[in-house]
Structure formats: structure tokens, C-alpha cells
Amino acid sequence: MSGEDRLVEVSGDGYPVGLRDLEDPPPIHVLGQLTPSPGVAVVGTRRCTRYGIDLAESFGHVVARSGWTTVSGLARGIDAAAHRGALRSEGHAVAVLGCGTDVCYPRENRPIYDRILDTGGAIVSEYPQGTPPARWRFPARNRLIAAMSAAVVVIEASRTGGALITARLAAELGREVFAVPGDVDREASEGCNRLLRDGAHPVLGAEDLVEELALILGPPPGTRVVRSIPDGGVDIEELAQLWNISISEVLVKVGTLELAGRARRRGGRVYPV
Amino acid sequence: MYAAAMSVALVGGVARAVEVEVHVGRQQESFKLSGLPDTAVREAKDRVRAAISSAGMDFPNRAVTVNLAPANIPKAGTDYDLPIAIGVLSASASIPHASGAIITGELALDGKVRSTSSTLGAGVLSAQMDLACVVAKGAAPDAAAVPGARVFGVNTLAEAVDLFRHGLEATPEPPTRANPSSPHRSPDMCDVKGQLLARRALEIAAAGGHHLLFHGPPGGGKTMLARRFASLLPPLTESEAVEVALIHSAADVVRGVLPDRPFRAPHHTASRVALVGGGSGIPVPGEASLAHRGVLFLDEMAEFPRGNLDTLRQPMEDRVVVIARKAMTVRFPAAFQLLAATNPCPCGFHGDPRKPCTCRTAAVDRYRRRLSGPLIDRVDLVVEVGRVSAGQFSATSSEPSVDIRNRVIGAKEFGRARTDQIANAARDAIGAALESGMITARGAVRIRRVARTIADLASEPVVDEEHVAEAMALRNEW
Numbered sequence: 001m002s003g004e005d006r007l008v009e010v011s012g013d014g015y016p017v018g019l020r021d022l023e024d025p026p027p028i029h030v031l032g033q034l035t036p037s038p039g040v041a042v043v044g045t046r047r048c049t050r051y052g053i054d055l056a057e058s059f060g061h062v063v064a065r066s067g068w069t070t071v072s073g074l075a076r077g078i079d080a081a082a083h084r085g086a087l088r089s090e091g092h093a094v095a096v097l098g099c100g101t102d103v104c105y106p107r108e109n110r111p112i113y114d115r116i117l118d119t120g121g122a123i124v125s126e127y128p129q130g131t132p133p134a135r136w137r138f139p140a141r142n143r144l145i146a147a148m149s150a151a152v153v154v155i156e157a158s159r160t161g162g163a164l165i166t167a168r169l170a171a172e173l174g175r176e177v178f179a180v181p182g183d184v185d186r187e188a189s190e191g192c193n194r195l196l197r198d199g200a201h202p203v204l205g206a207e208d209l210v211e212e213l214a215l216i217l218g219p220p221p222g223t224r225v226v227r228s229i230p231d232g233g234v235d236i237e238e239l240a241q242l243w244n245i246s247i248s249e250v251l252v253k254v255g256t257l258e259l260a261g262r263a264r265r266r267g268g269r270v271y272p273v
Numbered sequence: 274m275y276a277a278a279m280s281v282a283l284v285g286g287v288a289r290a291v292e293v294e295v296h297v298g299r300q301q302e303s304f305k306l307s308g309l310p311d312t313a314v315r316e317a318k319d320r321v322r323a324a325i326s327s328a329g330m331d332f333p334n335r336a337v338t339v340n341l342a343p344a345n346i347p348k349a350g351t352d353y354d355l356p357i358a359i360g361v362l363s364a365s366a367s368i369p370h371a372s373g374a375i376i377t378g379e380l381a382l383d384g385k386v387r388s389t390s391s392t393l394g395a396g397v398l399s400a401q402m403d404l405a406c407v408v409a410k411g412a413a414p415d416a417a418a419v420p421g422a423r424v425f426g427v428n429t430l431a432e433a434v435d436l437f438r439h440g441l442e443a444t445p446e447p448p449t450r451a452n453p454s455s456p457h458r459s460p461d462m463c464d465v466k467g468q469l470l471a472r473r474a475l476e477i478a479a480a481g482g483h484h485l486l487f488h489g490p491p492g493g494g495k496t497m498l499a500r501r502f503a504s505l506l507p508p509l510t511e512s513e514a515v516e517v518a519l520i521h522s523a524a525d526v527v528r529g530v531l532p533d534r535p536f537r538a539p540h541h542t543a544s545r546v547a548l549v550g551g552g553s554g555i556p557v558p559g560e561a562s563l564a565h566r567g568v569l570f571l572d573e574m575a576e577f578p579r580g581n582l583d584t585l586r587q588p589m590e591d592r593v594v595v596i597a598r599k600a601m602t603v604r605f606p607a608a609f610q611l612l613a614a615t616n617p618c619p620c621g622f623h624g625d626p627r628k629p630c631t632c633r634t635a636a637v638d639r640y641r642r643r644l645s646g647p648l649i650d651r652v653d654l655v656v657e658v659g660r661v662s663a664g665q666f667s668a669t670s671s672e673p674s675v676d677i678r679n680r681v682i683g684a685k686e687f688g689r690a691r692t693d694q695i696a697n698a699a700r701d702a703i704g705a706a707l708e709s710g711m712i713t714a715r716g717a718v719r720i721r722r723v724a725r726t727i728a729d730l731a732s733e734p735v736v737d738e739e740h741v742a743e744a745m746a747l748r749n750e751w
């Protein structure tokens with residue numbers, strides 16, 4: 001079961017600043033938690049290769065582990081893998097949908113959807129809850145992904161796919177675009193190779209990506225203080241379940257947040273500051 | 274004629290040798306006894322006289338003088354009946370000299386030997402001095418539990434006489450082995466579902482010897498957790514087990530020589546004497562000393578009268594209770610670990626997510642302040658227990674005490690071998706928290722201490738930022 005989302009106006013608190021770069025920034029519906037940490041989109045085609053899946057998971061992982069937000073579209077294939085990688089790192093994950101935030105499409109990605117919410121991430125859409133998925137809404141979704149992110153990493157893309165559209169929109173908005181080079185005769189790499197020809201940064205590996213991103217976004221903040229504490233406070237023991245880490249690791253994080261002045265503990269409960 | 278027998282007194286939880294000197298003169302019949310409290314002398318004379326005649330032997334109709342030395346150590350009047358009787362019979366040449374054994378026992382008028390609170394002490398001296406000891410048969414296994422003791426149990430004075438006539442040639446009591454199903458055995462942590470936070474705090478407290486406070490609503494599991502704490506501590510060594518048993522016997526608590534750490538949970542109505550020891554006669558150890566090398570658990574700590582709690586300050590500081598008397602000062606060891614539990618307010622539900630607190634704000638504050646002061650200052654870890662706990666409905670069983678205890682033992686061993694180091698960043702983190710007013714100077718010391726233990730549990734010689742962070746999250750902010 002998903003809860004009711006909240007509408008964040010363009011001028012409102014917590015509105016992702018990147019979206020204001022759009023010509024007509026829309027108010028957005030948010031389920032879960034957005035954070036001010038810079039977003040990095042990891043996107044690609046649904047008709048991807050095993051190789052693409054592995055890369056997406058690995059890149060989603062290092063981005064979130066470094067303390068940035070992994071942004072993707074919850075689609076099959078590359079998107080889902082990028083989210084999975086981010087969740088494995090205990091970092092911050094955001095999924096942008098082309099339907100209502102209460103509609104998990106495709107349904108097979110429900111575990112990812114739930115886990116994003118459980119771990120303090122967010123589901124974002126410009127459409128109200130109950131809006132069904134429709135093909136014509138996906139470009140609008142891609143526009144949000146591009147604008148919300150400081151950089152876009154395309155893992156695999158066909159010549160005409162949505163991922164390529166996201167990358168083009170990102171470039172227009174002045175975002176850095178990264179693409180994974182691939183075999184010239186492989187359909188799933190055609191889009192990426194074209195992006196590279198047009199000036200995208202080639203990605204040579206996960207660590208290389210982090211280094212390149214650090215040049216643009218500044219040094220990675222790390223995950224130690226990136227986890228957010230829910231607004232109404234939370235029991236420390238619940239965090240162990242929520243973040244799926246040991247109680248000792250939870251205490252380290254809670255103590256670190258407290259030392260950084262970002263949380264306040266009262267007894268067994270911790271509140272954001 | 275002169276003879277001496279050996280006996281024992283418990284002073285401050287230590288067994289001390291007492292010499293029973295007997296002189297039988299030529300003068301007309303009399304019985305002088307010195308070295309015991311006056312009130313006890315008359316009765317001792319009567320019992321010894323009656324028991325000797327019940328054994329079918331003659332009490333000498335001469336001038337009998339008995340002295341118990343040294344005079345200044347406090348002695349219980351009934352403990353010396355048997356050594357006095359043996360000394361008298363020996364001085365009047367009815368039996369051979371008996372100075373080669375430590376003797377303790379109370380005599381009934383019919384000559385039966387009863388056990389005394391010094392039985393275990395006799396065993397301890399027997400091992401220390403490499404002498405035999407003679408005690409009441411029924412209590413002989415208590416003395417035989419001391420490694421190296423040579424113990425003879427006797428039912429009657431006549432049996433004791435027989436023993437000495439045969440030069441202690443009989444077969445001694447077999448050594449007593451600790452009963453593995455003893456009632457002192459602590460319940461196990463595997464019975465505790467969830468309570469991740471409290472479990473972690475208990476592990477750290479056990480590894481570092483930190484005093485710990487649980488707070489939270491009634492029925493939340495504070496007591497259940499506390500009762501399992503002793504099971505996380507390494508077993509007592511043989512000599513520690515003897516030391517602990519001896520203190521217990523001084524309070525007339527039969528415990529036996531067991532590896533299990535003592536767990537003492539005095540009620541909040543316990544008197545000051547019950548808590549720290551003393552009393553009108555021979556000084557008796559209190560709960561603080563009965564918990565020596567173990568755990569002193571103060572349940573509902575806020576209900577204890579403030580003055581009584583304050584008496585525990587000195588033992589917590591010095592790890593010993595000092596009882597000053599006119600004749601001498603007695604010291605009982607009291608190196609205990611304090612475990613305390615309290616409700617957050619009089620009704621118990623302040624801060625509980627499920628049930629509203631019905632107390633006035635002022636009453637909650639007052640209740641909280643009852644725990645302020647020197648005792649709570651020494652508590653390194655404070656943990657809330659009893660909110661809805663993650664995993665409490667889980668079907669999988671929790672980690673058993675033995676696994677946690679092995680980590681505790683590992684951390685203690687690691688702690689003994691390393692030199693203490695702290696990373697600059699960790700020191701800076703404590704400094705910044707201090708500067709911002711988040712913690713006090715005392716708090717900084719406590720956090721440093723707990724961080725050291727957390728590092729030891731991870732086998733890391735250098736205390737780093739993460740260790741400090743975890744210590745922050747468990748700190749005492751009472």
C-alpha cells in the first residue's frame with residue numbers, strides 16, 4: 001500500500017531546483033523524501049543486454065554510495081537495474097514516473113518501488129495519483145529526469161528510444177551527459193555511440209564515472225550523512241529494519257547525524273533537525 | 274597443661290586464622306574465656322561443657338582458661354564451640370594435640386556439630402595454609418568446593434575426637450564440583466525477541482564494564498534484559514569464585530564456589546545496611562559486596578530513597594565498602610557493575626507511543642530529577658527500552674548469550690593487549706560536541722570510554738569517528 005503523496009509547488013519548499021530550469025516548470029507530486037543532494041540520472045533502454053544491466057546496477061550503486069541521488073524512471077531493464085544498485089548502497093534513490101505516484105508500472109518493479117520508499121527515497125510525478133501509465137506521458141517524465149539531475153548517464157540506448165530523448169533534453173538544459181561506448185553493430189549501443197560522437201563524455205568504468213562526476217559536482221559527500229530521518233522522527237530500531245543494516249551501523253549513522261547537527265535523539269527515537 | 278587449636282573468622286570477606294589457646298591449671302574448677310563478645314561467652318561455656326559430657330568424656334575440674342586470638346577481630350560466638358572443646362580435651366591430655374587442623378563448628382548440648390558461617394572460610398584457610406580442616410558433616414561439601422582444601426566432616430564431637438585420636442588419617446571429603454544447574458545460573462539472551470538497541474548496549478556494557486541505565490514504560494522488558502546481563506560476562510576464575518563465595522558466606526548466603534557472576538537485585542525498600550553492609554553486631558556485607566565481581570541491579574531506581582542511593586557512591590568510586598568500628602575498620606570488596614532501570618515518569622508512560630501519560634509536567638520533571646546526582650553521573654550508557662521493537666514478533670530465535678559472551682571475552686582480551694590510541698578526527702568530533710554544548714566535560718569522558726570499548730569489540734586499536742558516533746548515540750543525557 002502506498003500513502004497519499006504531496007503536491008510541491010514550483011515556489012514551494014523542497015521543490016527540486018533543477019526543475020526551475022525548465023521553461024514551464026510543473027508542480028510535482030512527491031511520495032517519500034527528496035533531499036538536496038545532487039541527482040545523477042542513470043537511464044537506458046528496456047531492450048538492454050545483460051552487460052547493460054550489470055553496468056547500470058554498478059553505476060547506480062556507486063552514484064548513491066558517493067552520496068548523490070540516483071535518479072531513474074522505474075522502467076524495465078536499465079532503469080530497474082540502476083535503482084537496484086542504488087538501493088544496495090543504502091543511498092538515496094528517486095524514481096520519476098509517467099503515471100500517478102500510487103501506480104507502480106510495470107508491476108514487476110513493485111519490490112523496487114516499495115524499497116525506494118522504505119529507505120527514505122522518493123517517487124515523483126507531475127501527474128496526480130490514480131493517473132494510469134500511457135506512452136505519450138513518458139517524454140514528459142523524461143523531461144523531469146533530465147532537469148532534476150545534474151548529470152545524465154546513458155548505459156544503453158537505441159537510436160530512437162526514450163533514453164536518447166532524456167539525454168538530448170539534459171544537454172539542452174546544460175547538464176553533463178555521459179554515455180557508455182558500445183559495439184558499433186549492436187542496436188542497444190547505437191544511441192550511446194551517437195551521443196559520444198556528438199560530445200557526450202565516454203564512461204570508462206564505475207570509478208572513472210565517480211571521478212568525472214566529482215569534477216562537476218564537487219567531492220562526493222559520502223553516504224554517512226546522506227540518509228534522511230523521516231520528518232516525524234523514527235525509532236532507532238525501526239531504522240535498522242528500514243535501512244536493513246545492523247543496529248551498530250544504525251547507531252553510527254544516528255551519532256554521525258547528531259554530531260553534524262542534522263538529527264536530535266530523544267531516548268530511542270531520533271528526529272531530523 | 275597448654276594446648277592450641279586453630280579456627281577461622283571472616284573479616285571483610287577474607288578468611289583469617291584464629292588461634293584458640295587453652296590452659297588447664299591446677300587451681301580449683303573455673304572456666305575463663307576471653308576474646309569473644311561478653312554475651313557470647315556464657316553460652317559458649319555451657320554448650321562446650323554439655324557437649325563434652327554428652328560425648329562421654331570428662332570436662333576437667335580444674336581452672337580452664339581459653340583465649341581467642343587475635344582479640345581485635347570480630348568473631349561470632351557460636352563458631353568456636355568445636356575448636357574450644359577440642360582445645361580443652363587436648364590441654365587436659367584426653368586427645369593428642371590438635372594444632373594441625375582448622376576447626377569450626379557450633380555444638381549442640383547433645384554433642385552434635387552444626388555448621389557455621391565460617392565453614393567455607395575453613396576450606397579457604399585449609400588450602401592456603403596446607404592444613405586439614407574439620408567442619409560439620411552437613412556443610413563439608415561447601416568447604417570441599419575450595420580447590421586444594423582437605424576437608425573432614427564430622428557429625429558429633431565424639432567423631433571429631435576420634436578423628437584427632439587417629440591423627441587425621443581418615444579419607445577426606447571428595448572435592449565438590451559446581452552444580453551446572455545451580456539457581457545462580459543466569460537466564461539466556463536467546464529468550465529476548467527484538468530489543469536490538471538494548472542488546473547492543475548490554476554487549477558494550479559487558480565488554481567495557483560500563484554502568485548502564487534502561488528507561489522506558491513498565492512491561493517493556495527492562496527487567497527481563499537486566500536479568501540476562503550476568504550471562505554475558507566472562508566466568509569467574511577459580512580464585513574469584515572462592516572470593517565471591519566467601520563474601521556471600523559472611524552474609525550467611527550459601528552460594529557455593531561457582532563460575533557464574535553474582536546478580537543481586539535489592540528491592541527499593543532495602544535499608545542502607547542491606548545495601549552497603551554494616552549492622553549492629555559483626556559487620557555483614559551488603560548488596561554492594563554480594564554483587565562483587567558481578568551485577569548490582571537497581572530496578573525502579575527512582576523509587577529508592579535518595580539517601581540510600583547516595584550511600585552507593587563510595588563503593589562505586591572505591592570498589593570497596595569501608596565500615597569503621599571502634600575496634601577496627603572492616604573493608605568488604607564491592608567491585609560491581611551497576612545496572613539500573615526506571616520508568617520515565619510516575620505513571621510510566623511518558624513518551625510512550627501507545628498509551629498517554631497521565632502525569633503533570635512538573636511531576637515528570639521531579640521524577641526524572643530523582644535520578645540526578647553522583648550515581649547517575651557514573652553511568653556511561655543510557656538506553657530507552659520498550660517501544661515497539663523491531664523483530665519482536667519475528668519467528669527466528671535471537672542470538673544466545675554464549676555467542677555474545679565470546680565477543681565480550683574477545684574484546685576484553687584485545688583491550689588488555691593494545692595500547693589506547695584515538696584518531697585525530699575522532700578526538701575532534703568529541704571536542705566539537707563539547708564546544709557546541711551537546712555534551713558536558715563529564716559526558717566527553719564517558720563517550721571516550723565507551724568509544725574505546727566499541728573499538729575493542731571491533732578489534733581496532735585506534736578509536737575512530739564511527740566508534741565515537743556510536744558512543745554518542747548511546748550516551749547518558751539524563
Ligand SMILES: [Zn+2]
Pocket residue numbers: 618619620621622623630631632
Ligand atoms: Zn506519566
